[in-house]
Every structure is written in structure tokens, then in C-alpha cells.
Amino acid sequence: MLFLFPLVAQLREKLAIPVAIDNDAVVAALGEYHLGAGRGSKRMMMVTLGTGIGVALLMDGEPLRSADGRHPEAGHIPIASDPVNCYCGLQGCWEMLASRGWLQQALARQIPDLAWDSHTLGVLSEMSAASPRVAEILYHYGQNVGRGLNTLLTLYGPDITVLSGSAATLLPLYQSGLDAALNRAEGYSLNRLIVQAALGDAAGALGAALLPALRETRHSH
Numbered sequence: 001m002l003f004l005f006p007l008v009a010q011l012r013e014k015l016a017i018p019v020a021i022d023n024d025a026v027v028a029a030l031g032e033y034h035l036g037a038g039r040g041s042k043r044m045m046m047v048t049l050g051t052g053i054g055v056a057l058l059m060d061g062e063p064l065r066s067a068d069g070r071h072p073e074a075g076h077i078p079i080a081s082d083p084v085n086c087y088c089g090l091q092g093c094w095e096m097l098a099s100r101g102w103l104q105q106a107l108a109r110q111i112p113d114l115a116w117d118s119h120t121l122g123v124l125s126e127m128s129a130a131s132p133r134v135a136e137i138l139y140h141y142g143q144n145v146g147r148g149l150n151t152l153l154t155l156y157g158p159d160i161t162v163l164s165g166s167a168a169t170l171l172p173l174y175q176s177g178l179d180a181a182l183n184r185a186e187g188y189s190l191n192r193l194i195v196q197a198a199l200g201d202a203a204g205a206l207g208a209a210l211l212p213a214l215r216e217t218r219h220s221h
């Protein structure tokens, strides 16, 4: 039997403040849309490259949902026939091949003691200049990110794509692989405006903080 706990109602009652709940990718996108890199966009796609891949599409600030109200999990579009099993039951899901987890694992063989902090960009930048193997891994990673983006840009046609998450800060290191994967014939153009998030890790918290007020505004119209 499925038991649904009324979390929002309980929190609202106990805390006596407005409470709203939503998917982590959606609230991060709302943060960037209202306060960060996506301000003024008509159709903003946000892709978070972390331990998995989160995707949210906002149309005039409203998140795209499935017919049943759920959040579409676009990290599970297949991008390769690589025999990499995903927990969703498919092989070659974008999330398995383009999350930070994939990059971390691929680099671990070359740089066993690589730490993921504010110095990673600098360290990897030096390593990739010195080691063709590291440069190759980063290029391959960019291609993997680009393959999934290619599908989503084709379907959604956003005016801006905001990349966030720990792997987004490394974008300059795999930009060439990403560009290669997005290249199409001349005249077949996709909007390739892809920028890094402006709010960093704070996007989710800021977007979540805006959520009750946004729901309020929408219901009053």
C-alpha cells in the first residue's frame, strides 16, 4: 500500500510560513531564470552535470512537466550503444556517460589523487596541457555532453542553455569536444548559446526560496 505523507501541509502548519516543494533540477533552473544567467529568456534549458544529470526546461519561467505532473528525467536519453548499464534499465544513458561521475572515474586512472574543489579547473588545465591522455579524456567527455545536448536542443529549441554542477565549471577544458558533437551541416542551425550558471551551488537554494512566492503569484492570476 502506498502511503503519502503530507509533507508540505505538515511543514506549513509546524513552521507557520509559506512552504512549497519541487524537483531539485526545477528549483535550480528557477534560481538561474529569476536571478542568474537565464534572466529574460523565453525558453531556458538548464543542465546540471553532477553525480547524475538533471535537466529542466522553463517556458516563460514555467517548468515543462509530464502529463502526470512528474518531472521528465532527460538524463535517461540514450546517447551511445556503449554497453554501460544504467539503473533505469537501458544501456548508454546520457547520465552514465556525461555526469561528473563518468569524468571523475575516467580521470582517476590518470590522476589518482585529483580533488574536486575550487582548484580542479587549474589543476586539470595544467594536466591536460601536459598529458595527451588527459586532454583526450576531456575531449571525449565534451563529446558525451554534446551528444545529449544535441538531442535536447533539437527537441526543445531553447534560447539559452545554462550548464551547472561541478563539471560545468570545467567547460573551457572540454569545449572543443562539445563543439564537435554539436556541429551540423551549414544551414542546419541549432541555438548553441550555452553558458555557465551564474549562481553556482546556490541556484537550487535560491530557486527553492522563491518557490512559495512564485506559486502565490501564479494562483492569483
Ligand SMILES: [Zn+2]
Pocket: 075, 076, 077, 086, 087, 088, 089, 090, 093, 095
Ligand atoms: Zn538510464
